Amino acid sequence: MSALMEGLQRDERRRRRVTLLVVLSCVTGLGTWLAAPFGVVLLTRGEPVGWALVALGVVLLAATVVGILAARRAHRVPESASGRPNPRFDEPQPSPDPRGGYSMVGSQLGSR
Template sequence: MSGLMEDYERAQRRTRGTRARVVVAIASAVGVWLTVPLGVIAVMSGEAAGWWLIALGAALLAVTVMASVAAFRRRVTVVAERGKANPRFHEPQPSQNPVGGNSMIDSGIGAQ
C-alpha cells in the first residue's frame, strides 16, 4: 500500500509543479503583453525608457517560453502500468449471458 501512496504523492507533486509552471508562463505572458507595446510607444515618442521596457518584455518573453516548455515536458501523461499492455484489450468478447436483451425480436416492451 505504501508503494501506491508514494506513486500518488509523486503524481501530485508533479501536477503541482506543472500547474506552477503554467501560472508563471501566464503571468510572464501578461507582462510581455503590457510592457512591449508601452515600450514601443515610448520609443516612438523619443523616450529612452522605451528601450528598457522592450528589453524587459524580451526577457519576460524568454521566461514565458521556458516555463511553457518546462510545463509541457513535465505534464502528467497517462501510461500503461509497468510491464506490457493487455493483449486482449482490443479483442471483442461475446456476452456470457445466453438470455438476450431488448434487441432480440419480441423481447421488448409490449411484446406478446
C-alpha cells in the same frame, strides 16, 4: 500499499509543479503583453526608457516560452518504468492445466 501512496504523492507533486509553471507562464505573458508594446510607444516618442521596457518584454517573453515548455515536459508521464525488458513477453505460455480440452491435437475433436 506504500508504493501506491508514493506514486500518488509523486503524481500530485507533478500536477502542482505543472500548475505552478502554467500560472507563472501566464503572469509573465501578461507582463510581456504590457511591457513590450508600451516600450515601443515610448520609443516612438523618443524616450530612452522605452528600450528598457522593450528589453523587459523580450526577457518576459523568453521566460513565458521556457515556462510553457517546462510545463509541457513536466506534464508528460513516462510510458513505463525504466528497467530491463522482459525476454519472455512474446513467448507463448502453455496452459497450467494438465487435462486437455476438446481441441487436443490428434483427437479430431474441435480441429480440422
